[in-house]
Amino acid sequence: MSGIPSRLLWLLGALLAFLLVAPALLGKYGLSVLILVLYFAYVGQAWNIMMGFAGQLSLGHALYAGLGGYIAAGLFFHYGLGPWAGVFVAVAAASLAGAIVGYLGFRFSLAGVYFALLTIAFGEFTRIAFDHWNWAGGSGGLFLKVDGTASLLNLRGGPVLFYYAILALAVGALVLSRILLESRLGRYWLAIREDAEAAQAVGVPVLRCKMIAVVISAALTSLAGVWNAFYYNNLFPETAFAMGRSIEITLAPIIGGLGTLFGPFVGAVVLTGLGEIFTDAGEYLGIPGIKQIFYGLALLVIVMYRPAGVWPWLAGRMGIK
């Protein structure tokens, strides 16, 4: 754990201790909010590897989450194959999808907005395909049976089970991100993010490094999709593959601080917190859409005044640098 300021270590330790005992302290509502925070922190961490580290803007990450969820849920629904086995198929399929999108984009040297549009196009294409695919339930959706029996083997259970599952994923992704960032591969990614041509010139295997980034990112995102499918017990192409879902995934790391280790978590806390406050405000005022107006305004204010994200600023204020 060298290189981490001791003040940050203490903070992390306290936070982890709180998160571990949180189900005993918080009520049903508090736990559901915390689950949302950890979900967005986790998918944000996964997306951050591709965009924050390697500099490749994906606005189609719902593709990987949707594929993961649909495959694990479909295998369970049709063949009774439990998610602990299905998850391997799900991750393999999402990694393959990521490899295809990445290879096509990088091979044909699409960058920036053009690459982002390619990722959107693949997401939307898949959404419409799933709308018409009967195995996956078509546009009517896929529903997992909820019979109330808790079974760790089939990932059936209450919110506490899913809380610890997403907590484990979030902590795992954070540790993985830190290891990756400190590795040679991580250095290569940063070099590519800053200047791909210069990196190529000094011998960085640019295409291979970008491919590894997109595959790791897609694989991690698909795990969130599997978790999502078994937590909510239903899947619809209109939501699982929606562009809105992809955009949601990008918000926490951008707001928190792109390319930083703790940005996704901080962003998830800020955004989920604001979302809950605005939901209450919207219900109090009784006007449809008011929540999203506040949310949009909050995004505007944050990106105008903290364009590099909340975490770098917060870390500076707390004396962690």
Place this chain on the structure above:
Amino acid sequence: MGLSGHERIPPNSQPVNLSQDFLLSLAQAVTKGLLTGMVYGLMALGLSVIFGVMRVVNFAHGELMVVGMYLAWAAFEYLQVSPLLSLPVIAVLFFGLGYVLQRGLIQPFIGRPEHQQFLLLLGVALVLVNACLAIVGPDSRGIQLEAQFDSYELGPLVFDAVRLHAAVAAVVIAALLWLFFTRTRTGKAIRAAADNHMGALVVGLDVRRLYAVTFGVGAACVGAAGALMITIIPVTPFLAAEYTLLAFVIVIVGGLGSMTGALMGGLLIGVSEAVAGLLVDPSLKSMFSFGLLIAVLLLRPQGLFGPKTSP
């Protein structure tokens, strides 16, 4: 909209005539697609102009379109003004809105990383579309024009009057825009700034003002397109994201930053949607558009009608 040729086929027509009937209904669908495609083209033109000049992708484009549709609807509903008459007013309002948006919000983000521009315009989009939702509600709003059931006939082809008017208006506006960019001093200056930002600064052009005018012009295009689109289909807030995507597809397929490209892309997507609606499941129509988008991005990223330089 019961004027598609498809419904005109008598149920017991002769097998010999079937192929003729099929060809006729195909031609009818293509006609309908071309007319709608002109309005799509005008919408996409706005996006293309903004990107071509200041390299900012307007992620709030569909939201602006929907606001334009609501304004034209409100003018018709409450003031009994036909959309073709409220269109100039809406275009002027949108010019002002675009000008102010650019000056107040977007200007500092020119040249910043794409994800920051994206987040900024996403915020604008959320505010715009949900303001519509808050004011008008989620129900779909359409208008019934007197010309709703009129049509023009050209040989065996039937032109839906409302669509034809909208298409003609879109062509006129696109022509005006072309005149603006090729004949006026400001238009030429904008093109100069787009071609060479530094050069424009060196010769003393007020690039900030030109950018604000450009965003105003782009917004006016999409506002006008909205006023025309409301005569063809009713509006809901949920159309906004769909239109943003549609505008992206059109400009990429046509060629981002190219005026002709945006219009031709609009026609192509309009026709492909109408024909897909006739031949296969209508819900599959956008799958074709996205397939086309992927193919164009990979094989001809400058677009089908774009200049021969890489993006």
